[in-house]
Amino acid sequence: MTQPDPGPLPRPAAAPPAHRTRSWRRRRAGRRLGGLAADLLIAAVALGPILWGFSTSLKPASEILAYPPELVPSRPTLEHYALLFTTGIHRFVLNSAVVSVVAVLLSLGIGSLAAYALARLRFRGKTALLFGIVALMSIPLPSVLVPTFTLLTSVGLADSLTGLALLYTAYQLPIVVWLLYGYFGSLPIELEQAARIDGCSRIETLRKVVLPLSGPGLVAAGLFVLTFAWNDFVVAVVMVSSESVKTLPVAIYGYLGFYGRDWGPLTASAMLSILPVIAVFLLFQRYFLSGMTGGSIKG
Amino acid sequence: MTSVTFAGVRKTYGDAVALAGLDLAIEPGEFVALLGPSGSGKTTTLNLLAGLIDADDGEIRIGGRVVNDVTPDRRDIAMVFQNYALYPHLTVFENLEFPLRARDRRVAATVVEAKVDRVAGTLGLGDLLHRYPKELSGGQQQRVALGRAMIREPKVFLLDEPLSNLDARLRIRMRRDIKALHEAIGSTIVYVTHDQAEAMTLATRIAVFAEGRLQQFASPAEIYARPANLFVAGFLGEREPVLMAGRIETGDGLAFVAPDGRLALDAAAARHLAPFAGRPVVLCIRAEALRPSRGTDGADGAVVAQVELSGPDAILYCRLDGGAEVVARADPADGFAKGDRIGLTADAARLTAFDPTTGAALRAGE
Numbered sequence: 255m256t257q258p259d260p261g262p263l264p265r266p267a268a269a270p271p272a273h274r275t276r277s278w279r280r281r282r283a284g285r286r287l288g289g290l291a292a293d294l295l296i297a298a299v300a301l302g303p304i305l306w307g308f309s310t311s312l313k314p315a316s317e318i319l320a321y322p323p324e325l326v327p328s329r330p331t332l333e334h335y336a337l338l339f340t341t342g343i344h345r346f347v348l349n350s351a352v353v354s355v356v357a358v359l360l361s362l363g364i365g366s367l368a369a370y371a372l373a374r375l376r377f378r379g380k381t382a383l384l385f386g387i388v389a390l391m392s393i394p395l396p397s398v399l400v401p402t403f404t405l406l407t408s409v410g411l412a413d414s415l416t417g418l419a420l421l422y423t424a425y426q427l428p429i430v431v432w433l434l435y436g437y438f439g440s441l442p443i444e445l446e447q448a449a450r451i452d453g454c455s456r457i458e459t460l461r462k463v464v465l466p467l468s469g470p471g472l473v474a475a476g477l478f479v480l481t482f483a484w485n486d487f488v489v490a491v492v493m494v495s496s497e498s499v500k501t502l503p504v505a506i507y508g509y510l511g512f513y514g515r516d517w518g519p520l521t522a523s524a525m526l527s528i529l530p531v532i533a534v535f536l537l538f539q540r541y542f543l544s545g546m547t548g549g550s551i552k553g
Numbered sequence: 554m555t556s557v558t559f560a561g562v563r564k565t566y567g568d569a570v571a572l573a574g575l576d577l578a579i580e581p582g583e584f585v586a587l588l589g590p591s592g593s594g595k596t597t598t599l600n601l602l603a604g605l606i607d608a609d610d611g612e613i614r615i616g617g618r619v620v621n622d623v624t625p626d627r628r629d630i631a632m633v634f635q636n637y638a639l640y641p642h643l644t645v646f647e648n649l650e651f652p653l654r655a656r657d658r659r660v661a662a663t664v665v666e667a668k669v670d671r672v673a674g675t676l677g678l679g680d681l682l683h684r685y686p687k688e689l690s691g692g693q694q695q696r697v698a699l700g701r702a703m704i705r706e707p708k709v710f711l712l713d714e715p716l717s718n719l720d721a722r723l724r725i726r727m728r729r730d731i732k733a734l735h736e737a738i739g740s741t742i743v744y745v746t747h748d749q750a751e752a753m754t755l756a757t758r759i760a761v762f763a764e765g766r767l768q769q770f771a772s773p774a775e776i777y778a779r780p781a782n783l784f785v786a787g788f789l790g791e792r793e794p795v796l797m798a799g800r801i802e803t804g805d806g807l808a809f810v811a812p813d814g815r816l817a818l819d820a821a822a823a824r825h826l827a828p829f830a831g832r833p834v835v836l837c838i839r840a841e842a843l844r845p846s847r848g849t850d851g852a853d854g855a856v857v858a859q860v861e862l863s864g865p866d867a868i869l870y871c872r873l874d875g876g877a878e879v880v881a882r883a884d885p886a887d888g889f890a891k892g893d894r895i896g897l898t899a900d901a902a903r904l905t906a907f908d909p910t911t912g913a914a915l916r917a918g919e
Contacts, residue, residue, distance in 0.1 A: 444638035447605050450625040451632045451711075452701070453655035462655070466642045 304528065311335070311521035318517045334518035335526075343523060345498075346505035351530075353415050353501060354483040357422035361430045361479045362472055364423070369434035370460050374446065384435070390428040399492050406493060415499050418490060422483040430475040437471030438464060473541035477534065484531055502527050554581035555616035555708035555741050557602065562611030564597050571597040573765045574611070579758075581616075584735050584742045586752035588788070589762030598762070599711055599745045604628050616708055626655070631702035632711040636718065637694045639686040645697050646682040649673065652705045672700045675737075692723050699731070703738065710742045716751065728754055749789050753777070761785050780905060783912040786837040792868070795838040795879050798909055801830045809836050809899070814877030816853055816899045823901035829915050834906040842903035843881035845869055845889060846896045855879070857893045871897065 305325075310318055312330040371377075372384060402421065403412065411417030441464060449459040465472070487503040494500055500508075506527065509520035557579040564572040572594045579585050587595035600606045601613060604625035613620050620628050631652070639648050649669045653660050673679050676696040686694055695715065702710055715731070716724045732755055735742055746752050752759045753773045761768040761776065761784075769781035780786035786794055799811030807818040807827060816838075818826060845855075858878070859870040867885040872878055881897055883889050906915045 442636070442638070444634045444636055445640060447603070447625070448632065448634060448638040448640075448701075449651075449655070450605070451603055451628075451630060452652035453626045453705075455624075455626060458655065462651075463640060 307521040308525055310517060311525050313518070315518050334522035337519055338523055338526065341519075343502075343505065343526070346500055346502045347526070349415060349499060350484055350502040350527075353419045353422065354480055356415075356419040357426065357483040358476050358479045360419065360423040361426050362476055365427055365430035365475060366434050366460070366465060366468075366472070368427075368431045369438055370464060372431070372435050373438035374443075387428045387431055391432070395425065396488065399489065402489075403492055413494055413496050413499060418493055418499075418501070419483075421489055421493065422479065422486065425489070426479040426482055429478055433475045433478070434468070434471055437468055437474075441467055470541045473538045477538060480534060481531055484527075554739060556581045556614070557616075557709060557741060557743065558612075558614040559598070559601075560612045560614075562598075562601060562613060563609045564601060564606065565609055570765045572601070575767055577760060577767060577770060579741060579743065582739050582741055584732075584744065584755060584757045586756035586759045587743065587745045587762060588747070588749060588752040588759050589768075590747060590788070592764075593762035594765040594767075595745050595747075595760075595762045596713065597765075599632075599713055599743060602709070602743060603630060603632055603711055628709075629707055630709045630711055631705060631707040633698045633702050633713065633715045635714040637686075637698040639694055639697055639701070641686055643685075644682065645673075645678060645684055645686070645689070648686070648697055649678075649682075649700050649704055652701060656705070668704055672704050675703075676700045691719055692727070695719060695727060696730075699734070703734070706738070707740065710740050712742065712744045714745055714747070717746075717748070724751075731755060750791070753789070761788060763788075778903070779914065779916075780837070781914050783835065783837070783907050786905060786907070786914075790839060791863075792840065792880070794840075797836050797838060797877060797879075798833065799836060800833050801826055801906065803827075803830045807901075809834075809904075811836075811875070811877055814853075814873035814875035814879070816873075816897070818899055818901040818904075823904070825916065826901065826904065826906055829906055833909050834915060835909050835912075837905045837907065838879055838899075839903060840866075840868055840880045840882040842900050843871075843879060844898045844900060845871070845881045845883045845887075846898065848896055853897050853899075855895055855897050857889055857891055857895060860889060860891055869895075871895065873897070 309325055309327060311334055312332070313324070313327040314329060314331050314333065317324070317327070317329070372380060406412040406417050406421070411420065445463055445467070446459050449463045450456075454462060485503065486501070487507065490501045490504045491507065494504060502523070506520060506523045509516040509523065557577075559575045559577040562572060562575045563570075575594070575598060577598075587598055589595045597606070601608050602615075604620065604623060608621060615628060615630070640651065643651065646669060649672060650665045653665050653668060669682070670679075673682060676699060678693070678696055678700060681689060681693060681697075686697065689697065695718075698715070702712075712731075716727050719727060728751060731744075735755075744752075744755060756773060758770060758772055759776050760770045763784045769776055769785050771779075771781075776785060777789050780789065783796065787796070797809070797811045797814070799809055799814075801818075802808050802810050807820050807823050807830070809816045809818060809826075816836075820827070854874045855871040857869050858872050861868040861870070862885055865885075867883045867887070867889060869881045869883050869889055870878065871881055879897070889895065907913065908915055
């Protein structure tokens with residue numbers, strides 16, 4: 255961002271202060287240019303593949319692999335998107351949506367109870383429990399996939415949406431508990447004491463006072479679960495095999511089929527899968543940021 | 554109207570003793586101030602009564618019922634917090650109705666409205682019912698907090714430094730409002746404060762705390778005139794009293810003699826001091842216990858070192874002939890000025906003697 259030169263400023267006759275000299279201005283301009291370049295680079299790295307995918311999804315199948323490649327398609331078409339809907343992609347979208355929403359609700363419900371207990375009750379082993387939760391977060395997901403699959407199979411929940419939703423909840427609970435624990439702890443305890451004295455039980459205090467004041471914390475935690483559940487490929491591809499319970503990322507993977515790569519539908523469905531998450535983030539952006547800073551913003 | 558009793562109540566945090574064996578009996582309908590510096594145990598006492606913390610030992614009763622194991626929501630109390638603790642996500646109306654709805658889910662809307670209207674009317678909140686707490690001034694928030702406590706007509710009101718966040722003028726006005734409130738509703742009120750003026754003006758009895766112990770529990774007049782120990786003597790009153798170590802002597806008429814000064818005591822007025830003649834004492838001398846005069850006839854000589862005008866009184870900082878510094882109260886109309894040579898007569902009835910080692914008040918017949 256460069257700013258228009260404000261023109262010569264009226265100056266006293268004495269030598270200008272050090273921070274107004276020409277060399278200082280040059281350095282400042284240099285720093286700004288450098289910053290801008292870095293921002294552009296980061297944006298290009300992050301957005302480049304998405305833009306490329308979007309461009310590809312609009313090209314007719316015959317031109318996708320054409321050389322030299324076109325960044326802006328010369329003959330844009332929506333045929334791949336149309337194909338997605340005729341082949342029933344909405345079923346996978348619905349599967350993903352159901353699993354994500356259930357996982358978000360379950361992890362917020364269980365997580366807020368656990369976090370409140372950790373934040374406000376005194377009990378033996380609390381510190382150990384907190385450390386345990388942090389430790390759980392550091393276990394890499396792939397390392398538990400196989401045992402989880404065995405477990406899920408033995409309780410009859412493999413290859414089902416219920417199993418997936420429960421797994422996502424289990425994987426994301428530690429971070430949800432940790433985020434909410436921090437947020438609850440930052441709320442003034444007098445509000446809860448007032449509610450107790452006014453006649454609320456513990457659970458009513460949580461419901462009527464703590465949760466309504468924890469919007470940003472709940473949104474931040476919910477978004478963590480949502481993006482994980484919506485985007486997850488690894489867990490779903492291991493746990494789910496039937497067509498009827500496939501989630502969107504697994505379905506997209508299907509376009510890298512045995513008989514060749516359908517780049518058009520692949521990129522088109524990938525674009526579709528990005529949209530809901532972006533929409534939700536834009537919607538809750540304000541809450542998300544204040545939630546991440548641990549309840550520093552309160553009414 | 555409900556009594557409140559503490560019997561041998563103890564509370565410690567690790568090695569720190571917050572409250573060391575409290576015995577306190579509050580009569581139904583009393584307005585009791587728990588007064589003391591920070592860390593004296595007064596807030597611990599209030600939180601124990603509210604059920605926000607658990608006692609290690611001893612028994613707490615509200616209206617004869619032991620409440621040690623009763624959760625706060627079942628103690629039938631109301632509390633006003635120092636920072637008001639208004640629910641920020643609720644309007645004034647919703648804040649006021651909160652205690653009614655929390656207790657009884659099915660309470661009729663008309664009943665709630667009638668009660669909220671009445672309380673809002675009493676406290677002048679009628680126009681603010683739709684506002685949120687952050688849209689109110691400090692004084693208005695304070696009144697909403699009071700209203701939320703009043704609405705349920707609880708057995709016992711607990712107030713935790715409710716005026717400390719208000720400016721000085723507003724504080725004095727709210728003091729009067731709280732006193733009027735007590736007279737109107739007649740509930741038992743327990744009021745925590747570190748401000749001795751608040752305690753003196755509001756309470757029917759004051760419980761003075763220091764270092765986790767109850768020092769004295771008596772009426773404001775009694776506490777001021779007959780402090781139980783040096784701590785109480787020093788804590789009460791607008792300005793610190795002068796404490797002088799010396800001896801009561803009977804030789805040439807009754808007198809208090811210190812190494813650096815001497816005060817003659819009228820034998821009739823000093824009857825409560827006479828039994829301690831001959832032993833070392835610490836004498837507590839408040840400004841109003843010394844009467845300055847122009848002549849030095851029959852009075853102890855002193856020189857005015859400084860004059861301070863405090864509204865209706867002139868406060869004279871004087872040096873006795875022996876060198877000791879004392880403070881006396883005078884009428885500003887008398888025109889005492891710095892450097893004047895004056896006489897000081899001790900009003901012996903207003904002097905209290907303390908044991909120099911224990912700090913306890915020395916009282917005849919005890």
